[in-house]
Amino acid sequence: MRAAIVGLGVIGKVHAEVLAEQGIELAAVCDIDPAATEGRDCARYADFDEMLERERPDVVHICTPHWLHADMIIKALKRGVNVLAEKPLCIKEEDIARILNAERASDAVLGVCLQNRYNPSTLLAREILAEKRVKYAFGSLLWHRDAAYYASGDWRGKWATEGGGVLINQAIHTLDLLILTCGDPRSVTARTSSLALRDVIEVEDTVCASFGGKVPFGLYATNTAACDMPTEIRFATEDGDTVVLLPDRVLVNGVLVQQGEKGKVRGKRVYGSSHERLIADYYACLAEGRKFPVDGAEGARSVRAALGAYASSGKEVLLSGQSVH
Numbered sequence: 638m639r640a641a642i643v644g645l646g647v648i649g650k651v652h653a654e655v656l657a658e659q660g661i662e663l664a665a666v667c668d669i670d671p672a673a674t675e676g677r678d679c680a681r682y683a684d685f686d687e688m689l690e691r692e693r694p695d696v697v698h699i700c701t702p703h704w705l706h707a708d709m710i711i712k713a714l715k716r717g718v719n720v721l722a723e724k725p726l727c728i729k730e731e732d733i734a735r736i737l738n739a740e741r742a743s744d745a746v747l748g749v750c751l752q753n754r755y756n757p758s759t760l761l762a763r764e765i766l767a768e769k770r771v772k773y774a775f776g777s778l779l780w781h782r783d784a785a786y787y788a789s790g791d792w793r794g795k796w797a798t799e800g801g802g803v804l805i806n807q808a809i810h811t812l813d814l815l816i817l818t819c820g821d822p823r824s825v826t827a828r829t830s831s832l833a834l835r836d837v838i839e840v841e842d843t844v845c846a847s848f849g850g851k852v853p854f855g856l857y858a859t860n861t862a863a864c865d866m867p868t869e870i871r872f873a874t875e876d877g878d879t880v881v882l883l884p885d886r887v888l889v890n891g892v893l894v895q896q897g898e899k900g901k902v903r904g905k906r907v908y909g910s911s912h913e914r915l916i917a918d919y920y921a922c923l924a925e926g927r928k929f930p931v932d933g934a935e936g937a938r939s940v941r942a943a944l945g946a947y948a949s950s951g952k953e954v955l956l957s958g959q960s961v962h
């Protein structure tokens with residue numbers, strides 16, 4: 638397998654490191670910033686189309702800013718190149734359908750990097766919860782992202798290029814895990830605000846959302862905490878509760894049933910250590926002709942819910958997009 642990576646920033650480097658450890662050939666890298674690809678011992682490009690045309694990789698890892706995901710995914714799928722795209726799948730409702738259509742029309746495999754699905758703690762909690770009836774769930778993400786973070790990429794903090802703030806970027810994993818257990822929400826009532834970062838970013842630094850559906854759930858997420866805290870997802874069941882503290886702890890009725898995982902921490906600790914698990918499974922699926930579980934439709938679930946929350950402004954919004962008030 639010959640892999641390529643587009644976007645060699647914070648997370649593109651993590652993908653490159655994992656590929657090297659897993660013995661997967663990195664044939665080419667692409668970044669508009671020449672400094673980002675400098676020193677890489679493979680073909681180096683500044684233009685994505687040229688890289689696809691000349692290299693024809695088996696897989697391209699899309700690690701670019703959010704607004705570029707949809708077009709890059711579609712271009713690669715149209716050329717029959719397998720795609721592993723970083724989250725979020727995209728940032729516009731209309732792009733979901735475009736991507737899913739391109740995926741359907743292509744023989745290539747689209748995977749979305751929602752690596753927290755592969756955390757041992759997530760897998761254990763899902764096993765435990767499969768035996769119980771979940772009545773309600775709540776996720777809270779308290780992280781620290783400051784002006785320096787937002788200055789580290791000109792796409793950050795803007796509606797056009799990031800597509801939102803803490804919800805569609807940092808809390809998308811929390812939303813994904815809530816949806817995985819509770820099912821797709823039918824409605825959302827949400828408020829977003831900009832508290833500490835009002836003068837720094839256009840997008841929200843804080844969101845509070847209540848999702849209606851078969852199993853209702855809520856989410857509070859903020860980038861205004863003084864440091865990164867473990868993200869908590871609490872599932873209320875008829876006999877108590879199961880709490881997952883991302884990335885690596887599970888408590889059942891207050892008793893710690895799992896702590897710690899063996900994976901290497903890459904990037905920020907709050908990312909967890911499951912990029913290596915997800916990437917290994919993606920390549921194993923390709924090699925074995927097995928379906929990769931986190932496909933375009935799976936990646937779209939949290940994006941739809943997040944876009945509904947942005948449309949809400951405190952009113953209940955059906956996830957078809959219609960206001961019910």
Ligand SMILES: NC(=O)c1ccc[n+]([C@@H]2O[C@H](COP(=O)([O-])OP(=O)(O)OC[C@H]3O[C@@H](n4cnc5c(N)ncnc54)[C@H](O)[C@@H]3O)[C@@H](O)[C@H]2O)c1
Pocket residue numbers: 643644645646647648649667668669670673683685700701702703705723724725750751752789790806908
């Ligand atoms: N799964 C996770 O836990 C996780 C963690 C961090 C980031 N991410 C995601 O990874 C993606 C990238 O985030 P990041 O923090 O690495 O951003 P970044 O700004 O550090 O890196 C983005 C890179 O893309 C390059 N780029 C921009 N436009 C380009 C273009 N047209 N062609 C080629 N290269 C281009 C930039 O020069 C930069 O080097 C985002 O989607 C983000 O949400 C995921």
